[in-house]
Amino acid sequence: MVRHTPSGAQREGLRQAVRLTALSMVFVTLGVAMTASGELLLGSVVTLLFSSSLIVGILRWRAVRHGRPLPRTDGSSVWIAVAAILMAVASLGVFFVAWTAWDILPPGTRRRYARELVLVVGAVGTVFFSAGGVLSLIRRLRRRTAQGTGDDQR
Numbered sequence: 001m002v003r004h005t006p007s008g009a010q011r012e013g014l015r016q017a018v019r020l021t022a023l024s025m026v027f028v029t030l031g032v033a034m035t036a037s038g039e040l041l042l043g044s045v046v047t048l049l050f051s052s053s054l055i056v057g058i059l060r061w062r063a064v065r066h067g068r069p070l071p072r073t074d075g076s077s078v079w080i081a082v083a084a085i086l087m088a089v090a091s092l093g094v095f096f097v098a099w100t101a102w103d104i105l106p107p108g109t110r111r112r113y114a115r116e117l118v119l120v121v122g123a124v125g126t127v128f129f130s131a132g133g134v135l136s137l138i139r140r141l142r143r144r145t146a147q148g149t150g151d152d153q154r
Helices: 008-036 041-065 078-100 107-112 114-150
Strands: none
Touching: 008 041, 041 078, 078 114
8 A cells, every 4th residue: 555645735634624523523422421411402402513513524534634625515425415414403403492492591591692593593504404405415316317327417
């Protein structure tokens, strides 16, 4: 196996990917711990949100490490679609927490953020991330079908 020496840009890309992956792993672990300790709603939202970041970090890490281009966000990578759908579920969780469990959040959080703003952010995130993830999967399926039939339409 021949190993190549990465360029400066590749090393920086690898450092960024490793930082994103490590930080995401820390937050996924915290989310799981929160869920296990009884904070089911908030722990689940944190876990889902940072799981999507973890997927993107791992994809970036693998791409840079193997000298490949970064994963495309145009629907050619199913993992980008999965990450978007996880973000949509996390946004829905934020909306759900603000809608049903606002009174049990810590007082500092309730003072810092207006409930209406959190509801809007959760709703908008849910709509855009779910639409992006689903459309990305549809585009991938259409592309795969076109390749299977010999059509070159995109």
